[in-house]
Amino acid sequence: MRILFIACIALVALVCGSCFEKGDCIINNTNLVKFKFINTLDKTVHPVKFASIEVVGSSIVLYNNNVEVSLIALPVDPYKTEASFILKYADTRNDTINVTYRNQTTIPSSDCGAFVYQDQVTLVENPMDTSLIQGSTLTKVITTQLLGNAEANFEVYF
């Protein structure tokens, strides 16, 4: 009799436990890969003035007003797995940044729906440049997943 009572309690616990099935709906993805420019000596931000940044294979042109920025956020195409950006500095020099990434579609819950995020973001060395970005000495990987709340994916030290 005692065993049957325990069995009934176990059943009720399992049925009640199965009610808590609402999924978390925290979507924090972005399609922007972020580069932060840092001064090697004092670790402060290092502003860089761009004439423009072009996204290769699209008509997107960014940072084309000659303003100094210490953080650039460059969009990747969710239909592709690689992206190239042409950085045109205010002093007429150019750089090219190439990145590869993986698209992953996930469904947190039926209420949240499906969304795509990018991870495994990798910088591809440009054989034409001795460093990834002219004048920089080091590029540090912060996170390889594109997240809205991530301050940067890469830190570029000057």
Add this chain to the structure above:
Amino acid sequence: MRSTFSLLFLVLCFLAHAQEVPVDTLEVRNKYLPTGLRIGTDVITIVKSNLSKQFTGWEVNADMDINRYYLAMDYGQWAVVKPISNGQYDNTGKYFRFGVDVNFLKRDPDRNMFFLGFRIGRASFSDSVGYTYTIEDPATSPVTNYGVINKSLVNTNLVGHWAELTTGLRIKIYKFFWMGYTARMKFTPSVSGEKELVSYDIPGYGLSSRKLYWGFNYQLFFKIPFTSKLAPVENAKK
């Protein structure tokens, strides 16, 4: 001479008596030999399949006793058509589970069961999703995004694995007919073979994002007996 004849007669009587098997001896078979194979189905899955537009499936269950231990196996099919807020997810596949149950009702002459058990589950399936999506990021101005994303993705030849702890009852209701329930605590799901789509639902398991998941079966069984001889229960020794 008379005493020799008497002695021979006594020996013959004894031998003749020894030839007869006592009729009141109960023949008890080896307690580790299976008494039968119990085959059944999950009623909840059948009802759910008929009532829900999002789920079709069935499941058969079988177990076989080895004393108080039961080898258990389940096989089923599972297909889900799940509307999501920005599209639709589908999957279809087969699954099986196998494992052992331990009966804790040792002295029940009918071998009714209250059991605890363990299962290993494996599913082979495919899934797909079609959805539209707009990246909503404060930092994304209209000039930097790629507009509305329309994606249609398919995974084929997926394999899912998980483990389960089970508990439940098996009650003999009439001759060869049994009923019972099995409650399952499923855990450690994994899927291999995924491409761009991360699988949402694993046949036989449920939502793959849940590292701990619950399942429940209400089952009806038919027992195919292997013998009419009695197998001993614990109190038969007493």
